[in-house]
């Protein structure tokens with residue numbers, strides 16, 4: 001894999017008047033640059049939304065600025081937390097010409113983006129992702145949302161940021177499980193969109209990527225480029241963008257079934273991608289060796305390829321009931337995202353009963 005120097009990379013996501021830059025530069029985010037971004041947005045009318053874990057780490061950067069802090073973790077992607085943040089925005093005197101800076105992982109980006117999309121009918125926002133998952137996926141493309149008990153991301157909209165600032169050095173605060181969490185989305189791009197990328201990643205381990213910034217930066221840029229290309233073609237997820245949801249129908253159901261406590265998003269979709277790879281062999285879309293390689297590489301990056309506990313048929317049925325609420329669902333069908341070949345996906349409508357029967361069979365296997 002091509003190693004990069006420490007220069008700045010700027011990518012551009014082109015969507016008419018909703019176009020924006022995605023800056024990738026190690027060391028670009030610090031107290032001074034954060035202050036400048038706030039100043040340029042009118043300091044008194046700009047608020048940073050972050051979580052308590054990050055506030056503890058970066059309090060020196062944040063304490064002089066207007067900040068709203070929520071609890072770290074998926075439980076903050078919640079309607080009540082969303083309402084609380086809106087009320088705090090009012091109390092902070094943020095007007096309809098105000099700005100939000102989302103400084104956090106996927107949860108913060110999705111929550112803060114949804115607040116920005118709806119506060120006084122919409123104000124500007126910037127994404128400063130601090131997790132690998134947010135850097136390679138959720139901070140780009142404008143999907144913003146909160147969860148319901150019925151499922152993931154069920155209340156939200158498409159609302160593009162004004163810019164995304166990616167500083168890989170911020171990942172130093174991430175624990176290994178969170179690194180693996182983000183690598184699941186990296187592997188999604190490789191397995192589903194870029195065979196050469198998959199072959200390259202298969203040469204490394206999670207530890208290699210964590211330890212070598214010169215390896216990491218091109219990986220982040222490659223993921224952003226794939227995401228940009230897809231979003232520019234299908235911003236509202238009516239066609240090709242469905243493919244970015246590979247492994248997610250099962251993954252979201254797993255997350256929701258365990259109340260967003262047992263499995264991180266990346267762990268859920270890793271299991272989802274592994275199940276899809278196994279089923280692709282049954283339908284002749286992958287050969288046994290390709291499937292085995294996919295499972296091996298997913299495992300190599302410290303991600304699960306199956307649920308950790310055996311499930312009863314009743315438990316599997318309960319887990320799969322979340323599929324009914326998947327947003328790719330039509331009336332009687334759900335978009336089945338599967339392989340054309342390793343490195344290329346396709347989406348086709350599948351009867352929900354068939355979908356559930358096939359996934360159920362895999363989930364019940366030892």
Ligand SMILES: O=C(O)C(=O)C[C@@H](O)[C@H](O)[C@H](O)COP(=O)(O)O
Nearest residue numbers: 137141143153237241244245248327
């Ligand atoms: O950007 C997209 O489109 C994706 O599907 C990317 C997903 O990796 C991401 O997790 C997204 O938030 C899930 O989207 P959803 O539409 O299933 O809520």
